[in-house]
Amino acid sequence: MRKYQIFIFFVFLSLMGISQEEEEQLEDGKISATVINAQTSVPMESVHVVNLNQVRGTITNENGQFSITATVNDTLYFSFLGFKSQKIRVTNDMFKFKDTKIALTELAYALEEVIVTPYQLTGYLEIDVKNLPINNAYQYSISGLSVSYEAGNKNPSAVTKVLGAILNPADLLRNLFGKKPNQMRKLRKMKEDDEIRNLLASKFDRETLREFLQLEKVDIEDILNSCNYSKSFIRTANDLQILDAISSCYEEFKVLNRKK
Template identity: 25%
Template sequence: MSKILLLLLFFSFLNVHSQNGRKFIHGKISDKLGGLSNVHIINLNTKRGTYTNENGDFKIPVKLNDSLRFSFVGYETKLLKIIKKHFGIQNNNFSLNKTTYVLDEVDLNRNNLLGFLSADSKLIKKEKVINAETLKLPFAGERILTPAERRLQTARGGKNPALIGLLGGSISLDWIINSVSGRINKLKKLKDIEESEKNISYIKNTYETMIINELNISEDNLYRFIYFCEADMKFIRILNGGEIAMINFLKQKSKEFKKL
């Protein structure tokens, strides 16, 4: 028993020594309605802090001339210098005041509005929009091609390829060369793969929760199930048919998937 007592005394000594002679003071922080919970109290000298409980009570180690800061969202921050009376038996009671926010004055007559939309819309100054279309830059407003689409377009001779006469028609010289070499077919396959991965990512991001929780497809089988659905010849048509069509499609495919 004496050994246990010695250990307790030893740890108590370490704790007191670590506080550098500081003692705990007890306090309560309130506003006009009562105790404030979760007020942040920090000793600016030791950088140690705590929070008030649901009744506004707290305790924190301090010594003479330490400075405490009380802060809480929506209330004015308060600073306190520790003096002798704070070490008394009674609790230290502190109060915080709510912060008053003053909004900037709004001048309703600045634009001379009349209250009629048809008339006021002509009086309101509109900021000039600056973008590729207003600047009339080349290809402004066109859809941005994916990397695979750009490579395929380049292999075919670009957007406006140089054409040569061939059997009464016209075709790009680059198109002929890349078709013969097999590059066109290879890039078409890469474009199809890119499109497939985009569709799979969309299904995963949009319907993952439903697939796992409602269709009871395990998370380990999530991608396997989505690839199974994407392989269906009706997938693209269903994908373009809207959310309801896709949900019904996924429900039907889940039954087929589970049988497999």
Template identity: 40%
Template sequence: MLKNIIYIALVLFTIKAYSQDQQAKDSLINKSEENSIQLKGQVVSNFNKTPLKGAHLFNLNSVIGAVTDDDGKFAITTKPNDTLYISYLGFQSIKLKITNDLLKGNELVIELHEKAEQFNEVVVKSHKLVGVLEIDAKNVPKDKYARIHINGISQTYESGSSSSKTYNSAVDKMFQPINMMYDKFGKNPKQLRKIKKLRDDDALRQMMEDKFNRELMMEYLNVDAVELNDLLNECNYSDYFIKQASDLQLLEAVLLCYENYKAIKKGSTVRDNNSKN
């Protein structure tokens, strides 16, 4: 009888503790929402002050996105201390720290500067196709990972197996890009949730599909361009795919690589599961 009373008391205590914890979380969420404000403004060119239609704005903290309309105007939910990332094709991207002064009701005008880019000479070679798959497959260009790509076709097709990088010592392996990403997400799961939201939210997916500058990915992954390239190479993605894929495709590639690596680290892979069936 005494055991039953103690058991019931423990259950009630657990339920009460969970309820209090949930109420605290809900209170924090509601407080955060109360502090959120619709920031309105316009994105224009610094050179001639013309509105920039289709400029992208991301709230890096809440992972919310917005796109400017025909007049370059936008409205995005934000709060003090959030950081907005603003980008437009051919212009220098900027990060804007939100302060209380910016949220006092006046519409914000954001000016972007054009990029000064140098284009290297590109040599395009033609590849004649005869319509016979066995012959054409030998004539189309291949990259070092044997992934076939044909001009005008966005999809990349596998024609062989990728070769993974080898490490000469345990120290080298410890500092491989994929292992560093695994450790980084393990220590900061909140950042991983933000990246997954970029992939799963329909509006954000559309925005990432139209981007090719990798800047937002590097911001969330906290890597530079070289480190991002090394990471994707480590995951056995070809140079052609890395250069041609949209930011959304690269984001999905990184997350898939992470999930596969996590499964291997935990000793659970697709191959192992299939072998048990």
């Protein structure tokens, strides 16, 4: 009977130890998992992993493993060039078990035909420079305004935008940002996280920005248009440049809003 009681006592201690370990893991707020190729099951290195709720980022190591701060019901966003991005909801099981695997599916890309326009070059620098096209992307700036406005062929409405900024600089921005305070507060956190910045610098599709800010691509373009960025910039800039542009415009809005 006594041996049976001793056995029960040690089982109880073991269960307490396991329970305490699980509680420490949950309190620590770190989850670990492995990212693999869905077709080959091979671990994937340098996959970007972002917690969309807490605005934190990391990348997988050479074994496809990562660790990131999270809480239950947070959304993790996985991105890797040539693979379909994926979102995963954090569950209790992800804290309890270390063998969680996230599989990414490879995409098939078809390269579009690129047409190179030839220039008649002579080999003499003084002559060839005159034959190259000139980008007339002029800028207007007015004393008292902190921003300049792109003009020339790429933005012929620059004068109108300057006048609009002088006459009513805050109302337009208030319409853009006033209804999205929670999303806009994420901008500063996104700019402070190096892994998120590295991810955005490699992307041009606005997909990650849409997930972070809960905005449609057309909404992002409307914001940039209203903040006086040219169509050329909106079309060609990478996602990090777009983030910095929206953030700059938002900071300007907050300053104008405080002055009212």
